[in-house]
Amino acid sequence: MPIGEFARLARLTVKAVRHYDAEGLLVPASVDPHSGYRYYRAEQVRTATTIALLRGLDVPLPVVRQVLSAPDDAAVAVVLGEQRERLAAELVRREQALRTLDALRRAPERVPYAVAIADRAPVQLRGRSGRVRADALDEDTGALCRLVLRELADAGRAPLVAVFPLDLVDEFDVQVGVPSAGGETALPGGSWATTLHVGPHPQLPLAYTALLEHVRELGHRPAGPVTETYLTDPDTAGPDEMVTRVAVALDR
Known part of the structure; x- marks a missing residue:
């Protein structure tokens, strides 16, 4: 299917689909050699949605690549579990930062x-x-x-x-x-x-x-x-x- 239709199914902009191609995350199924127009397969929609969800959570590109290249669901669960631990640790740091800001607001002097x-x-x-x-x-x-x-x-x-x-x-x-x-x-x-x-x-x-x-x-x-x-x-x-x-x- 052409890139516009593919982007519509994945609820992405055409610009985003092109960006994921440039990052090597979502390579077109084929590219017209004359026009350069990209075409995608229907089964790639799920991949596009997964990429968008992960990037929306600020998951780093290397981790997204690990998810996409994982051989099975168990391997995907391991990668996502590790990312969850990192996010949980970051949440703790952010909560500590909020407490420190509150302490500073209370006139530390x-x-x-x-x-x-x-x-x-x-x-x-x-x-x-x-x-x-x-x-x-x-x-x-x-x-x-x-x-x-x-x-x-x-x-x-x-x-x-x-x-x-x-x-x-x-x-x-x-x-x-x-x-x-x-x-x-x-x-x-x-x-x-x-x-x-x-x-x-x-x-x-x-x-x-x-x-x-x-x-x-x-x-x-x-x-x-x-x-x-x-x-x-x-x-x-x-x-x-x-x-x-x-x-x-x-x-x-």
């Missing part, structure tokens, strides 16, 4: 963060190190924490501690572990400033700002590292109920 400065003894951590990206800090740190939790299942319910450098670069190493004598990561003793953050982890920068501003106002100098101690279990507490202790080591 008035959010009360109580800061305490006290001496503490050196601490050793047992866990592992991992490379993280500054622009995916929550995602990468979360993955590292989950890995450590699996590896240290024998550690009971001790809260995880993540150790970060004072100054961030594009990529850097983070240590995650639990307090344990003989651990491979040593936190220095001496003067530390701490505060508590209640809420989603993406809002932790609010706590860091309050903590470091307080340190500066008191005339102290942060030396690093900084730590995050996760005091609540994400499996049982909602994002707004998460409690994180943020701390920074100070110059002696």
Whole structure:
């Protein structure tokens, strides 16, 4: 059938059908060598509709190609299941973004963060190190924490501690572990400033700002590292109920 009739059956514009051809997703059954006019088979209508539905959901072109080239329904279900997981993860990130925007609308400069400065003894951590990206800090740190939790299942319910450098670069190493004598990561003793953050982890920068501003106002100098101690279990507490202790080591 000619392209116009085909587009009508698929509820697409002729322009869209041509675009899918250019992307290699919907190749015409034949092309008139003289006029260049495209012709399609009736069984291609279902393919066109599938492409339009997936692209309407912002499914990436490589995934659309996987669906179209899948050998059977089971393979299609696997590809779509993976895409569903990606969309679900994106939904979680978007919900976190909305909560952060709400927090900013509530005038973050008035959010009360109580800061305490006290001496503490050196601490050793047992866990592992991992490379993280500054622009995916929550995602990468979360993955590292989950890995450590699996590896240290024998550690009971001790809260995880993540150790970060004072100054961030594009990529850097983070240590995650639990307090344990003989651990491979040593936190220095001496003067530390701490505060508590209640809420989603993406809002932790609010706590860091309050903590470091307080340190500066008191005339102290942060030396690093900084730590995050996760005091609540994400499996049982909602994002707004998460409690994180943020701390920074100070110059002696």
